[in-house]
Amino acid sequence: MSDILIQVNQLTKTYNNKNSVSDANFSIRKGDIFGLIGKNGAGKSTLLKMIAGFIHPTAGDIRLFNHDVDSNHTYFERIGVLIEQPGLYPYYSGYRNLELIAISYGLKDKETHINKVLSQVGLEKDKDVKVKNYSMGMKQRLGIALALLGNPDILILDESINGLDPEGIVDIRHLIMELNKSGMTIIIASHILEELSKIATRYAVINQGEILEILSRDELLETCEERIELEVDDIKQVLPVLEQYLDVQTYKVMDSKSVHIFDTHVEVQQVIKLLSKNELSIHSITKHKQSLEQYFLERTGVESVGVSND
Template identity: 60%
Template structure:
């Protein structure tokens, strides 16, 4: 388990009578890429703004680097963020943006770091070109460079691929993966689960301000891969048989009546034949495969009724 460097507990943000985020709980380990997934208006941006200190929570607690955040700006300064779109000046160059930010933060001897950042985000060759000539993807990369100034421990990106063309999406994805390999912790929000699945190591699904599920990349992919679902009165009676006769080891006992088998070499008829030969009755044997989008929709729809009560 990676060292926990961000932990939020019962975090809530209310605007007048409306709660944008309600009782959110989430732990983030060092070096993780956490994908915050939710529909537009689900509360992603509000949650990220609280984590990086841009707005105060109505209630709840935030711990950063094993310390209570409170009003300690030094802890929030260890985070770089790009919330929504970068605020850029069209008549300034990329270098001028970085230089102005370095001055405002009192960073000394920042020239070498600025050059390195522009190189890292792929803008070194246009560092003296005015931003009004940049594509959307180039502006996003400059926003990430600004967020990385000062060598933060955590990078927070809110919908960084929104509005990008396919080439721009690939460029941002590649950059995030390269940054994570340096040990940087990344929190990235999106409503596109398919894209997050290519980079995130853990997911937090947020719906109507609630974090309804936190799941690892491995568990998510395992839940969505093709499987055989066996329904019977007591699945424990069949486990010795499938292990001995079908050499199945990749399975999951969901409950007393349900067994998931993930071995792609096994066909339904082989399982039913085995059960019949040993006098075991069953209710159903079906093949199930779920897309990432279907998984997300099922979780949010299941939570929707609970949240409206």
């Protein structure tokens, strides 16, 4: 059986003759924490609403759990969703909010289900407190608890750390990672790449409704990692010298003439001096250092991007 839980093909949504999402193509595998990164208004929420079955695509199709789906298909029931702000009753307790949803779902043994999700999100001690007295972080956790009722296979979260203080951000991050460890596949959309980089395993960058690229966590961090990029005549001659005299251990050979050196103790001038001393020619050598914020700015062409304080 395929481990692909979601397959999106040429997915498009048009409002007033303008595409909010254009020809989106990607897949999400079982166990992924899939980060959808884009500025506000990039099309993240629209894309997630189509995947969740909340709105109809203008074109394209979605496969869930290796099956084609339509707007009324039961496979949507295996997805828990928190898009934008959770709809909470402020004068009811956290438990009562969950109970109302459990009743609407027709869950059997609803008390067991409610206590389970309260424990998962760390609100079991505050279940009888009225929601109007919850902090922003507690409300977000209760919203996630609502999405977890019914034991979904996939959890969709949209801007789940917006407005949270650093402690609240850490709490939500730990919660997401614990849910993923339990086997849940998670899609999380945000405009804060720095925060997503701490939890997501794969990323899709979206801008003006278009998916610009999809990459793994390793590919993202490698792109943004500090390194020396060195081009020479023959890399096989150079590497032994670098290893012996500069203790270069962490590197990636790009081709027969170039290598990326990731050892942070090595400086450009050291490499130049060493290779010159050994009569080894250098075609080019540069120091590359790109932050996650710079990477996002280059891909989307926006003027600013949110950065976590944590």
